[in-house]
Amino acid sequence: MNFDIEFALEIVPRVLQGIENTIIVSAVSFVGATALGFFWEMLRRSHWLMRAIAQFIIDAIRSTPALVQVYFLFFVLPYYGVKLPAMFVGIFGLSFYFSGYISEVFKAGIDTIPAGQSQAAQSLGLGRVDTVIFVIAPQMLRNVAAPLGSYSVYILLSTPLLALLGVPEMLGSALDVASEAYRFAEPTFVSGVLFLILNLIVVAGVALFERRLGLRTQPH
C-alpha cells in the first residue's frame, strides 16, 4: 500500500472538523486541572492529616497512566449507573490527571514567596482565606504563569486519548475517516501534522503571553 498524497490532502477538511472538540476539551480540562490542582495544594497546606491524604492523592495521580485513569472513569461510572457523555468523562479524566502535576506548580509557586508575607498578613489580622486571596495568590500568579503555560500545551497533547472513548476530536475524526476508507496511513499522518501545527500555534501564543507579562527571562 503506497502513501496517497492526493487522498491525504482530500481528507484534511474532514479531519479538521474535529479541531473544535480538541480546543474545547483542552480549554475546559486546563481550567478544571488548574482549579483542582489549586484545591489539592490548599489541602496539602492545611491540617496534617489532610496534608498526608492530599500528598498521597497527588503521588497516586502521578504514578498511574492518564489512559488508565480515563478508562477507569469511562468503564466504572456506568457500572454504578452514572451515565455521562464520553466527552465529559474525558474532560474530567484529563482534569484529574493534570491536577496532580499542577498542584506541584502551585507548591513551587507558593514556596518561593517569602514566609514574611503571610506572617505580616496574619499580624495585620487577616484570616487564612483572606491571606491566600489578597496576599499569597497575587504574588503566586507571577510564579505559576509560565509553568501553567507549558501544562496547557501538555494538556493539548493529551486530548487524543478522548478518541479512544469515541469523542470525535482531531484524532477521532481521523480514525473515523480511516475506518470508512479502510486506509489508516494517511488519516493518522494528517492528524499528526495538524496537531503539530496547532501545537506550534499554542506554543507561540503562550510565549507571546509570557512576554506581555514580562515573565520571559530566558529563551524557550
Add this chain to the structure above:
Amino acid sequence: MSFFEIMRGIYSGFGVTMNVTILALVYAIPFAVVAGVLQHFSTGTWRWVVTATIEFWRSSPILVLLYAFYYSLPAFGIYLSAFSVGALVLGLNAGAYGSQSIRAALQALDRGQCEAGLALGLSRFTVLRLIELPQAIVAMIPTFINQTIQLIKGTSLVSLLTLSDMTFRAGELFALTYDPVRIYSGLLLAYLIICYPVTILGRYLEKTLAKGRGASYEF
C-alpha cells in the same frame, strides 16, 4: 474471578511493559544526551535543524505519533513490529523531553567551570566530557526519574498497537468477565505498585540534591 486472579492476569503483561520501557530507554538516553549537547553548542542552521528534530518529537501527541508511525511506515516500505514502533516512538518522545533538561542543566552551569578547564589546557570536548556533563547529569537525576515514570506510564498506550502489556491484559479480562470495577481498580493498583516507589524516590532525591547544591555554593 477473585481479585488475586485479576492481579495475576494483569501482571502477566508486566514483561511486555518492562521490555518496551527498557528498549525505549535505550533510544531515549543517547538521543537526549546527543540532542541536548548539540542544541547547547550548535549555532545558525545546525541549531535550527537540531531544534526542529527535537520539537518534532516533543510537539505531537504520543498517541498520534504511535498511530501515524505504525500505519504510515509500511506505506513507505518500512516494516517494523508493533513492539519496535512503540519503543521507538515512546523512546524518542521521552528523549526529546530529556534533551531539554540536559540543555537546561548545561546552561545552568557556572561559566567559570568551562573557563577553568580550558585554562588547564583541556580541549573543549574533554571539558564537556569530564567537567560539564558529569555535573549536568547529577543535576538532572530527579528529572530523569520523573521522565522514566512518564515513560512507564506512556507504555500503556502500546496496548492500542495490540501489544499485550498490562493495559491490554486488563482489556482482555474486561471482555471476558465484564467486571470493570475490580479490573480497572486492579490496573490502577498495578501501575501504582510499580511507579509509586519511584515517585517517592524522585521526590526524596529532589530534596537531597537541592540541599547538596545549596551547600556547595556556601564556599
